[in-house]
Amino acid sequence: MGNTAAFRKQNCRAVLGGANPEYAWAVYDGSASADPSKRMMLLQFPADAAALRLAGVAGPASSKPSAAAMAVASNAARRHRSLVHPHILKLHGVSGGGGSSGGPKEAGGAGATAAPTSSSSGSADSGPVVIACEPAVPLFVFLASGRLARLLAAAEPEGASTRPPSQLVQQGAAGWLAAGAHALGSALAFLHERGIAHGAVGPSSVFVTEAGEWRLGMFCLTLGKDDAPMPQRAAARAALCPGSFAEPGGASVGAMESDWHGFSCCVVAAAVAAASKAAKATVDDVAASDEAPAPAALAGGGGAAAGGAASSATAVSGQSSLGPPPTAASTSAAAAAAAAATARESDEQAAALAADALSQSSLAADPLAVAAAAASSGTLPRAWLRWVRTLLDADPLRRGGSRTWNRDALPSLLRDATVTTIRFLAELPIKTPAEKQSFFGGLPAVVPRMPRCLREGLLLPRLLEALEFGQTEGGGTAVLAPVLAIGAGMSRDEYRARVAPAVVRLFASRDRATRVQLMRHAASLLPHIDQKTLHREVWPRAAEGLGDTASALRDATLKALPAFARSLPPAGHDGVVRAIGQLLKDPLPGLRANAAVCAGMVAESVGESVRGSLVLQLLAAIAKDEEPRVRAAGVRAAAFVVGSPRAGVPAAAAAGRALQLAGAAAMDADQEVRAEAVKLIRACAESLSAHNDAAAASAAAAAADAATAAPASSKAWDFDDEW
Incomplete structure (x- = not known):
């Protein structure tokens, strides 16, 4: 991928670093031009004039980026190619900036290599730098999404009384926040173990995937122990980390300690924004939509441009829950951009969230105060307050950095059921049958508490994969229950597209325990499979169970016959009746x-x-x-x-x-x-x-109709006259 033609740009979602347009990046939905179906997120430097206008940011005086700015962009591309970690944005390729690559350079399996690189300046004439990653959006775009309440909502456990939508969103947001904090902290710990500081941790460098997982990206200002100094670091950091995401008072501290400060700010900001959305949630916000949204609009409330503009205005000028406007000019630009985005945004709650962010400047000036208020209101778990305060301390020497993470933060996050579930699934291939049995047995109780984005985007694919490829030894029969529980909250179109194909393949399984479970859940499974597939693929395989030597499978198949009769086309009814005759x-x-x-x-x-x-x-x-x-x-x-x-x-x-x-x-x-x-x-x-x-009654009605329809005659009919 040696040129920008290797990628196809689509919708602009946000602008990163708009506080200083010289260092601004544009975020696009995109794809590989060789394979348009391969969706990506494209990070482009420099941001073009159209993207800057969309975000309400005045462009730089010159359209040609400076050598210093190109050096920052080239550093982002070089560093990203050398990093591979589950919680770092997955790289698909890099184009421009004086070099190209088709992906990261891996070494050492699941861990990452972090080869020291120099900060040599890139050429301003080498074309724009385009970094292609897995589909994702910046954290601030996700938080401003009009669909945020639906993405974060927990599910009602079967048989439970209906709870207010605000409670569902609040419960789901707690799990999402814990999983996000764990992912971001793990990525930072990974970098720091290799002697690399990120240098710009904030809402512009933290991304959220379509599954709701947090990813670390934007490695413009990474600094390794063998790297040469970067004179332009201060200006670039001011652009990418505005407001309280930068060090308070512009303090000069170690880059790694600054990373943990930005980490805590992101966690608290996400907690406050999610709580604001939960407070306004309605039944319609958390209900599954019958119309599946376009994948590219996952984190945008209305159109992609609207979502990007609304959110970039919030983040690039520091207008997050924790980021007060650094200058009056940036406040004005942010307000203008937010107003323009509101006019384009069809979702009123997304606009309300943007307004709330602007109105919280009094608290946002002091992250510690925001954290304390969030903990007292239940927005932030009280158990986290100790390590959040420590990492936000104004004195970098008291933060503890990685030590605080390993001693306090990580243990508290690992007590969250959502975090432990995600970790277990990531390590599923190396778990023992006994561990799998215990895990899958307790999963149905955990699934309803997880946010919808993680349930449907992360948990469901991994469960289906484990079920299909035999990674559920001893626990396979228990996997169907959580799969069906997740599917119950999906729209019909989503279910047919994502769950039904895997269910159809499972009917071909030779494992009796799996087939028995399928038959027991037939009433909820079959209505979501189209009749043609049901008649040609599912029913013949299911009917084999009627002649099985195991009586449990014959009985389960028999009890599923009414469900098959309701769902099969008329051509399949004779087969159902013959099956009854067989039994x-x-x-x-x-x-x-x-x-x-x-x-x-x-x-x-x-x-x-x-x-x-x-x-x-x-x-x-x-x-x-x-x-x-x-x-x-x-x-x-x-x-x-x-x-x-x-x-x-x-x-x-x-x-x-x-x-x-x-x-x-x-x-x-x-x-x-x-x-x-x-x-x-x-x-x-x-x-x-x-x-x-x-x-x-029918005969009487017919006679009455006939009498009404008979023509009237002035002369009575006489038999003798006719004879």
């Missing part, structure tokens, strides 16, 4: 009795010709069964078929066949069978009576 000959009396009951339930869903002939014929065959309970079940099912108005069996045909069965059953030696026969005779009589009444 009526099963050696186990219990299965034969269940087959009789199932025949009555299936009669509601199959075609009329099948109901009128095959179903009652199968019930008649039950009368000859040697087990009294099977015969009683058959007669009871016949009464259900005849008496149920939903069954739709022609009354005369149904009653005629059922009366033949009832006559034989009335003389049965078993008392229960005889009692059921009496009920069947009554059901037949009621059905015939209703049929006769309906026929009489």
Whole structure:
């Protein structure tokens, strides 16, 4: 990827570093031009004039970037290529800036290499620098999203009473915040262990993926122990870390200590913004939408441009929950940009959030005060307040840096269920069967408390992958329950696109435990699979369970037949009835009795010709069964078929066949069978009576219509005259 043509830019989402346009970057949705379906986030330096106008930022005097600014951009590209970590933005390629690369240089497996690089200045004539990463948006864009409440909302546990939307968002936001803080802190600890300081940790360098995970990026100001000094560092840092995300009072401190200060500011800012959104959440905000949004609009409230402009105005000028405007001019620019974004933003709550950020300048001037207020209101967990205060201390020597992270912050974050769940899934291949069994057994209780973005974007894909590729030894049967719980909160289109294909593949599994679980959940699974796929792929595989040697699988498959009858097209109904006939000959009396009951339930869903002939014929065959309970079940099912108005069996045909069965059953030696026969005779009589009444009413209506339609005659008709 040696030139910008390797990437296809689409919507501008934000501008980073707008406080000093000379160092500004533009954030675009994009893709690889060779494969347009491969979606990316593109970071481009310098930001073009259109992006700056969108963010309400005045462009630099010259369109050509200075050598110093190009050196900062080239440093970002070089450093990013040398870093690989689960919580660092995944790099797809770099273009421009005097060099190109198709991706990061990995060494040492899952860890990352951090090769020392010099800060040599890039050439201003080498073209724009474009860094292509996994799809994500800056943290401030995510927090200003009109869909934030829906993305962070927890789910209602099955059977629980309905809770206010604000509580659902608050609970989900707590897990999202813990997972984000853990990810960001882990990425920083990784850098610091290798002697690298990030140098610009703030809302412009922290990104949120489509799954809601936090990622560290924008390595413009990274400084390694072997790197040469960067004279332009102060100006670039002022652009990328405005307001309180920079050191208070412009203090000159160690870069690593400054990183932890920015880390804590991001955590508190995210907590305050999420709480503000939770307070305004409504039922519509947290409900699953029937229309799946375009992937590129994940973190934007309305159009991509609107979301980017609203949020970049907030962050580039320091207008986050913690970032007061450093100057009156930047305040004016931020207000103008926010007003312009509000006009374009269709979601009123996103605009309200931007207004709240502007109104909190009195608290934002003091991060410690904001943190204390957030903890007292429950926005920030009280258990975090100690290490947050330590890392925000005005005296860098008292912060402790990595020591505070390892001693205080990390242990408190690892007590969060969302964090431990994500960590376990990341390490799933190396876990023992006993650990997997314990984990998956407790997962259904954890899933509802997780935010929707992590449930659907992170947890669901990993569960489906583990289930399909056999990584659930000993716990595979328990994975379906959380998968279905996650799917229950998705729209129909989302479910069919993401869950249904994996479920269809699971029906081909030869593992009996998995197949039993699929049959037990058939009623909730099958309606989301299109009829063509269900008839051609799922039903033939499911029907194999009827002949399995394991009685548990035969019984589970039998009990799933009513669900199949409701979901299959008419062409598949004959197969369902034949399956019941097959089980009526099963050696186990219990299965034969269940087959009789199932025949009555299936009669509601199959075609009329099948109901009128095959179903009652199968019930008649039950009368000859040697087990009294099977015969009683058959007669009871016949009464259900005849008496149920939903069954739709022609009354005369149904009653005629059922009366033949009832006559034989009335003389049965078993008392229960005889009692059921009496009920069947009554059901037949009621059905015939209703049929006769309906026929009489229909005949009377037809006669009345005929009389009304007959032409009037002035002379009465005389038989003799006609004769």
